[in-house]
Amino acid sequence: MGENTALKALPLKDLHIAAGAKFGGFAGWDMPLTYPLGVMKEHLHTREKAGLFDISHMxxxxxxxxxxxxxxxxxxxxxxxxxxxxxxxxxxxxxxxxxxxxxxxxxxxxxxxxxxxxxxxxxxxxxxxxxxxxxxxxVTVTPLDRVFLALQGPRAAEVAKRVGLDMEGLVFMQGKETQKGWFVSRSGYTGEDGFEIGLPLDDARPFAEKLLADADVEWIGLAARDSLRLEAGLCLHGNDITPATxxxxxxxxxxxxxxxxxxxxxxxxxxxxxxxxxxATQKRVGLKADGRQPVRGGTSLVTGDGVHAGAITSGGFGPSADHPVAMGMIAKEYADGATPLFADVRGRRIAISIHPLPFTPHRYFKG
Incomplete structure (x- = not known):
């Protein structure tokens, strides 16, 4: 029962405040969760154009x-x-x-x-x-003091070119130091093409402002980052994988x-x-609940006879998939999908089926 520790602030927090962000705690940081656009539109904007994420907590x-x-x-x-x-x-x-x-x-x-x-x-x-x-x-291990931004979406490369980002020769899962203090990789956490850019604070503010001046770019918060990565079938450490996994x-x-x-x-x-x-005694799987109601992480999964079969590790609504999306760990004997499973939501059972991952196709740029 220790004292509450103050949340760390992102170096560009004032930009998020000016953009109308709503904040919340995540991994010890005060993070922008949503912007006035709203989670649904932020998610779809990233899938259709280019979303800008402040991931300086990483x-x-x-x-x-x-x-x-x-x-x-x-x-x-x-x-x-x-x-x-x-x-x-x-x-x-x-x-x-x-x-x-x-x-x-x-x-x-x-x-x-x-x-x-x-x-x-x-x-x-x-x-x-x-x-x-x-x-x-x-060997020397050196932690770096950097602002870290992610530009994600089908227009990310066009935007990057327009703002003069050095992405020459980079395809998915490649990275390089482009100038003093800058690290650019063609990667991300959305299933889309895009870039993750680590850069010094003095360079970060004008660079972020230049990106935001592009008509294709909007700030995207942590809530939409979560729905994007879940549709893409990407794990969140602490939920889908842990030191016990x-x-x-x-x-x-x-x-x-x-x-x-x-x-x-x-x-x-x-x-x-x-x-x-x-x-393996268990298996991580994609899960789709019947109907429109999202089934959240921590929800127990049972068979029709009430036998415990596993648990949801991450769950929500997938705006691009247009249905609830989830991942879970289930006992290996149920991984073939032959046994009907149910999510036990406060005593109410919701039918849930195993679904291939990802829920939306990956669109990485591989050259």
Whole structure:
């Protein structure tokens, strides 16, 4: 029962206030949840044009030094030596039980220099985790003080070109340092084409204002960011994956290269191999509730006989899908969809069916 800790403010908070944002707490930060446009229109604007998100609550780190590759191979289940310059990779930090401490993106900037982007709520734990591992390697872990913006949507590339963003040669899951203090990657959390841009505060304000002056661009809040990522079938750490979830049961083996699954020496490797050998007992799945009522995270899933089958981990309404969308963890025996399942909403049962992920097609630019 500790004292309430003050929420951290985004460096560009005054711009969000001027834009009429409504704020709320998320991962220790005072975040813009919605703007006057409203969640539904913000979501659809991103799918149709270009949405601008302030994601400065997320944390960027540089990893550099003679043993940067060896360090990353210990810290994550990947082979950093296989990353080409500018190539980015979705990966994890695991604990010794193979639970997911965080999911993150690592980008190779040069032979011995990498950029790592961590989730807001885990940034301090991630840094401590890295510093513990780094003691055994010739490597420097440096947290960066940056404004972080995401430009997402089918017109993101056109807008980026109009404002002079250096995106030359970048395709999905590639990134580079474009000028002093700037990091630009072609990635995002919406299922759309787009860019994530880390830049110094002095550069960020004029750059954000230039973006907002473009007729195709609107500020988009955290609420629409959530519905966009959920339609795209993308996990939210703390909901869909947690330190109690391993990549096997979370259906997230695909980011781990086959040779690393079998022979990697990453933290949690031994526990991971035991879990993989035994096989998954659960599965992360997409779920669609009958009707129009969204079914929220934490809702229990049961069979017609009332047997507990799992739980919703994230849920809401998908404006582009035009129906409720959810993800959940269910017992493996129900993963084939043959057994009718129900969401238990305060004693009322809502029929729910397994639905392929994503709910809306990914539209990443792959060249």
């Amino acid at each position: 944390k960027l780190f540089t990893i550099e030094g003679k043993q940067a590759v060896e360090f990353l191979n210990r810290a994550c289940p990947l082979d950093a030596s296989k990353l080409a310059p500018s190539q980015a990779k979705y990966t994890f930090f695991l604990n010794e039980q193979a639970g997911i401490i965080d999911d993150l993106i690592v980008t190779r900037l040069s032979d011995l220099r990498f950029m790592l982007v961590a989730n807001a709520g885990n940034a301090e734990e991630d840094e401590a985790h890295m510093r513990t591992i780094a003691k055994g390697f010739e 391993d990549p096997v049961n979370a259906t997230l083996l695909w980011p781990i290269p086959k040779e690393i699954r079998e022979g990697g020496s990453f933290v949690g490797a031994e526990a991971f191999r035991i879990i993989r050998e035994k096989g």
